[in-house]
Amino acid sequence: MTQAVIYTDLDGTLLDHHTYELGVAGPVLSEVLARGIPVIPVTSKTHAEVQLLCQNLKLNGPFVVENGAAIWVPKTWGLLRPTGSASASGYWCHVLGKSRGYIRGLMAGLGGEWSSRFHALSDMSSRQVCAVTGLDEPSARRAQARHYSETLLWLGSAVDRIVFAQAVAELGLQVVQGGRFLHVLAGGGKGTAMRWLHEHICSDLHPDAISIAAGDAHNDLQLLEAADHALVVRSPLHEPPKPHNHPRLYLSTEEGPAGWAEGIQSIFEIIDKEKGYGRFLSERQHYYAAQSG
Ligand SMILES: [Mg+2]
Incomplete structure (x- = not known):
């Protein structure tokens, strides 16, 4: 074969x-x-x-x-x-891709209007991640150990998410929707x-x-x-x-x-x-x- x-x-x-x-x-x-x-x-x-x-x-x-x-x-x-x-x-x-720090730096330019509409996975406590994902705490910490992408728990509406994705794309970044989270990449x-x-x-x-x-x-x-x-x-x-x-x-x-x-x-x-x-x-x-x- x-x-x-x-x-x-x-x-x-x-x-x-x-x-x-x-x-x-x-x-x-x-x-x-x-x-x-x-x-x-x-x-x-x-x-x-x-x-x-x-x-x-x-x-x-x-x-x-x-x-x-x-x-x-x-x-x-x-x-x-x-x-x-x-x-x-x-x-x-x-x-x-590029580093998560680079991505966060660019996203900071979006301004405060979006900050109430998502939680960054890396900024959440591991307990919060456990609650969202059903993972145990060691697994949640491994999930937060991101180096080349920023992962977001989206809190806003589906329409807002589309507008947000467009704003992020204008910064030269990519947004992809996973089964649970929104992911922002800079290449790859x-x-x-x-x-x-x-x-x-x-x-x-x-x-x-x-x-x-x-x-x-x-x-x-x-x-x-x-x-x-x-x-x-x-x-x-x-x-x-x-x-x-x-x-x-x-x-x-x-x-x-x-x-x-x-x-x-x-x-x-x-x-x-x-x-x-x-x-x-x-x-x-x-x-x-x-x-x-
Ligand atoms: Mg999947």
Whole structure:
């Protein structure tokens, strides 16, 4: 079989939005890993959070943090040192964004009119973060350890949020809506990070690697659109994101990790059955188009 690489969002996709558990995705994840298929988290979570999660989930490859602002690659994983990457504790760290201090400095220029409409995650007490996220205190502190993005709990209206996003964009920053928080970045993004990593995987390890991306929210759109196969996982909380004109889109019937398991199994069943990427594409396009409609 052609080598595949799965790039996956975590909260609401591989992990349950409320419990942060794998649930029925656990056995499917184990099966995928046993087949030697890399599963690469692409998440709004921090380095501190994802490094621990990778240990618990037995993921030993790269991961993308803070909505694509930085990429961490274990030095022993097989990639050559990417140009421009820093060496840090057994990893190559490639930063696509700018520092949180830089982002905060620019946002200060927005003036006081917005300050009552959000709480910055990094300014909240860990107890407040626990209340919002359901995390325990050590986990909440790891969630607050942000370096390349500013994460906001939005308190204003949905209309205000759109106006705010426009004002932030005029500062040269990006705003993305996650399942729980609003994230402000200065460069990078889930899709940009995935493309960067996939190019390195193709050039150093597997020239014809197929990319499969899975996500459940608006901040996964870039990621889904950048991949060869997009798995949109339904959420119990919001409408699924709608990748623009993706020819190979699978929209899960199930929600959260159950939808991840369903979608990944379905995509691999088809790939295995067809034993060829080209045939898979031509025969399945209608099926995917119908799902995405
Ligand atoms: Mg999510």
